[in-house]
Amino acid sequence: MRRLIDSDGIQWSVDVLFGSYGTYYLIFSAGPGEASGQVRKLAIGADTQQQAVAQLGAMDDVALGHALADATDFDATSPLGF
Numbered sequence: 001m002r003r004l005i006d007s008d009g010i011q012w013s014v015d016v017l018f019g020s021y022g023t024y025y026l027i028f029s030a031g032p033g034e035a036s037g038q039v040r041k042l043a044i045g046a047d048t049q050q051q052a053v054a055q056l057g058a059m060d061d062v063a064l065g066h067a068l069a070d071a072t073d074f075d076a077t078s079p080l081g082f
Contacts, residue, residue, distance in 0.1 A: 002056060004028075004064045010035045014064060016052040017041070024052035028068050040071035 002014040011031035019025050024046045030038040046052035059067065 002059075002064065004061060004068065006065060006068060008035075009033075012068060014056065014068075016044075016049060016056055018049055018052075019043070022047075024049065026056060026067055026071070027074070028071055039074040040068065041074050041076075042067050042071040 004012045013029045015027050017025045017027045023043050025041045028040040
């Protein structure tokens, strides 16, 4: 798990989740404050959970910030239905 503070000062916990159809996601969970409870997701290209975790570990705060900006609401579905 990683932590990120965005440009608005919101603390995010970032972890990897295995989703449907062999997809791995970065999961962003907002910490305490007015964004508390907000959860966002971003699919990442990985073949195994170990690869997905390694990708997360290799990301610096700038890359995590870009990933958060590209993430969608956790409940949103892609055109493929997941």
